[in-house]
Amino acid sequence: MKIDLGPVTRIEGHLNVHTTVENGIVTDAQCVSEMFRGFEVILQGRDPLDAQQITQRICGVCPYAHAIASSYAQENAYKLQVPPNGRIMHNLIQGANHLYDYLLQFYQLSALDFVDVTAILQYTGKDQDLIKVKQWVTAELDRNKEFPAAPFLPRLSGQYIKDKDINIGALKHYIEAMEIQKKANQAAAIFGGKFPHSTGIFPGGCTQNARIDHIAAYQSLIREVKHFIHDKYIPDIVAVATAFPEYWKIGASKGGFLSYGLLPLSSALNSKRLLAPGVMFDGQVSPVDLNQITQDTKFSKYSSSSNLHLKDSATIPAPHKNGAYSWTKAPRYGGRMVEVGPAARIMIDYHQGNNPVVTQLVNHFAGLAKITPANLNSVLGRHLSRAINAAVIADFLLEETERLDHGGPTMADIVIPNSCEGFGMTEASRGGLLHYIRVENHKIAKYECVVPTTWNGSPRDDNGQPGAMESALIGTKVQTPEEQIESVRIVHSFDPCIACAVH
Amino acid sequence: MLNRRDFLKLAATLSATFGITGLPAPVAAALKKIDPAAVPKLIYLQGLSCTGCSVSLLQADSPSPLTLITDYSQLAFHADLSAISGRKAQQLIDKYISGQAGEYFLAVEGAIPEKMPEACRIGDKTFAQYLEAAAKTMSGAVAIGACACDGGIPAAEGNLTGAIGLKEFYHKRNIEKLVVNIRGCSVHPDWVWHTIIHLVKVGVPELVNDSPKMFFERKVHELCPRYHDFQQEIFAKRLSDKGCLFKLGCLGPDTNADCPTRWWNGGRTWCIDSNAPCIGCASPNFARKKNIPLYRLNEVREKTV
Numbered sequence: 001m002k003i004d005l006g007p008v009t010r011i012e013g014h015l016n017v018h019t020t021v022e023n024g025i026v027t028d029a030q031c032v033s034e035m036f037r038g039f040e041v042i043l044q045g046r047d048p049l050d051a052q053q054i055t056q057r058i059c060g061v062c063p064y065a066h067a068i069a070s071s072y073a074q075e076n077a078y079k080l081q082v083p084p085n086g087r088i089m090h091n092l093i094q095g096a097n098h099l100y101d102y103l104l105q106f107y108q109l110s111a112l113d114f115v116d117v118t119a120i121l122q123y124t125g126k127d128q129d130l131i132k133v134k135q136w137v138t139a140e141l142d143r144n145k146e147f148p149a150a151p152f153l154p155r156l157s158g159q160y161i162k163d164k165d166i167n168i169g170a171l172k173h174y175i176e177a178m179e180i181q182k183k184a185n186q187a188a189a190i191f192g193g194k195f196p197h198s199t200g201i202f203p204g205g206c207t208q209n210a211r212i213d214h215i216a217a218y219q220s221l222i223r224e225v226k227h228f229i230h231d232k233y234i235p236d237i238v239a240v241a242t243a244f245p246e247y248w249k250i251g252a253s254k255g256g257f258l259s260y261g262l263l264p265l266s267s268a269l270n271s272k273r274l275l276a277p278g279v280m281f282d283g284q285v286s287p288v289d290l291n292q293i294t295q296d297t298k299f300s301k302y303s304s305s306s307n308l309h310l311k312d313s314a315t316i317p318a319p320h321k322n323g324a325y326s327w328t329k330a331p332r333y334g335g336r337m338v339e340v341g342p343a344a345r346i347m348i349d350y351h352q353g354n355n356p357v358v359t360q361l362v363n364h365f366a367g368l369a370k371i372t373p374a375n376l377n378s379v380l381g382r383h384l385s386r387a388i389n390a391a392v393i394a395d396f397l398l399e400e401t402e403r404l405d406h407g408g409p410t411m412a413d414i415v416i417p418n419s420c421e422g423f424g425m426t427e428a429s430r431g432g433l434l435h436y437i438r439v440e441n442h443k444i445a446k447y448e449c450v451v452p453t454t455w456n457g458s459p460r461d462d463n464g465q466p467g468a469m470e471s472a473l474i475g476t477k478v479q480t481p482e483e484q485i486e487s488v489r490i491v492h493s494f495d496p497c498i499a500c501a502v503h
Numbered sequence: 504m505l506n507r508r509d510f511l512k513l514a515a516t517l518s519a520t521f522g523i524t525g526l527p528a529p530v531a532a533a534l535k536k537i538d539p540a541a542v543p544k545l546i547y548l549q550g551l552s553c554t555g556c557s558v559s560l561l562q563a564d565s566p567s568p569l570t571l572i573t574d575y576s577q578l579a580f581h582a583d584l585s586a587i588s589g590r591k592a593q594q595l596i597d598k599y600i601s602g603q604a605g606e607y608f609l610a611v612e613g614a615i616p617e618k619m620p621e622a623c624r625i626g627d628k629t630f631a632q633y634l635e636a637a638a639k640t641m642s643g644a645v646a647i648g649a650c651a652c653d654g655g656i657p658a659a660e661g662n663l664t665g666a667i668g669l670k671e672f673y674h675k676r677n678i679e680k681l682v683v684n685i686r687g688c689s690v691h692p693d694w695v696w697h698t699i700i701h702l703v704k705v706g707v708p709e710l711v712n713d714s715p716k717m718f719f720e721r722k723v724h725e726l727c728p729r730y731h732d733f734q735q736e737i738f739a740k741r742l743s744d745k746g747c748l749f750k751l752g753c754l755g756p757d758t759n760a761d762c763p764t765r766w767w768n769g770g771r772t773w774c775i776d777s778n779a780p781c782i783g784c785a786s787p788n789f790a791r792k793k794n795i796p797l798y799r800l801n802e803v804r805e806k807t808v
Contacts, residue, residue, distance in 0.1 A: 047796030060555015
């Protein structure tokens, strides 16, 4: 039986998944990105300093990651000496953006896969927010509307959490998370100018001044977010994991893992990072070698050549290409498929023993859930990894603010050579992000982005190997093949962003 | 005799033409008492977009985003928030677009790939097909953000999809429908939500060039707190300097928006307060031409050397 899961909601953008289900098992899955804009073509011939602005518009969910990757690539190309404040501000902006994104991803994008929203009708307590929502849902149901209580209903059929108090607690946190994510973004915007789409991030630093009042406001906001992470977000993930322990085994991708590392600890680009970079196959971590990255297009809607290295990349759209089913290209590392994202980041750091807090948290939760660190490659593992990322980043940001030199310089002087090139790598919340810029005659001659969901949401490569998300879906048992809440939970655990993937 | 619904419709049309203050008292009073069942349903569809405007709408301060989608509007469908997915989501959208689920406003984020319709699909149809069908059934549309209004970055010079905004898309098809343009890349959440509150409570706000006058009447430069620096010729020479940012490329003089008085992200900040030049993201020409860079750092340097 062939079933399309699209339009897939509670993700960024235009995703369909073609599935084949036989005897209640997904035997085939094709991830279909359905939106193309052509950023790399649009960037050609533009002023190089347009890049950190234009590439943010690849994604309004994680624009700061693009601004940072582009800034790193340009710093690398222009050989800028970034003052310590400049790099610290980059980190403060990007780290806060991660925190908002993790909360949004769990509460607004994923929680309704597990939490029973109708439990609100049984609420008898005194919380004003919950009373208001209960009254609203009741009125909606009484009004005989065709689609009452949208967008929270209707929903996919399946098992939801049965415990009333857990459901109602999570719904309360759904509402609170909507307020808390704003605080993380407000913190980021103090140094970034605004959110979404920062105007203050540049190659070489940030335009904002390092003022003590800014620092104090930032700290206060991040402390609030940190408390929410520890008091609500992490316990809610544990509650979901307790109700659905089988999801430690469901949704594992079948390849390797890649992380570029997140948040440099000094202003040098090649400095040690808070979370360490690496590529991992069969439990063995090696340093990342960019020469190993190629992009295939056999099943992608492009007539441009396949299997090209980053510097040779090309984008010629061919919407009606025979056999092609997605606008996403298929990047591979040494010809092999990898998963990127929060779990990859945590596993790669853990295996290198880089960050002691990561090691401690992984061991703690693995003990609690009776799993091994390898089980982070799963639906629950990705959610838990986000929470570990969030806890580690929040602490780091508060320490980082103490290193900001009040009144010190925040920007390098930007001088763009006539011709130059550079790579910039960072981690967006959903995974490894790479930008490449080549400048000729003061203009952008080539720009290439390989984005987290380009990896995770990729179609087959030239050798027929599925992408990470496809491989995680294949083999999944589904109760209702027409709806497949199980498959949707897997897709959501990857936090796909199609605007990013295709760009 | 008009029924209540037709009466309200007429009143809304009148208010769009004359503004609420020009209405007879009973009509204005009726508009202010729209009951919850008449709160506009929103079908929110995304085209060539980055979801930045949706994310910005979640940054609304007062009222909160949740209140805005339960009390001030009925968000019937939004790809980022809707619990339902797949075939049932498709049916829900189709039901509204085909006119079988009552009146609704279309909210559009993202551009339309006019020359390559396959560059944007939602479920079983191209984005353009939804927009053509919706034109026959919707009460009106709100174009949210630079892409939906004018094509935005997807329509920048050299693009391959022929991206355009909603108004142009309808104009090319001789479709006459109310389209309110709310520019910005991304939009400020107030610009959209306050327009919707206005629609619900008192009808269509006064428009200038299809955009609500209350947000877009004046230029960033005119409202800028650094206008005094401009008059005194105190110019920033490099990024992170104080002073008027005009010589670094600030596009405030070319951009209609109230950022200087509204500020962003809970009123904490905005671009120029962080010493970052306005890049004109609320201008219809935002980032359109390759030979008009967003910054002019080198010009200042050459002149100061």
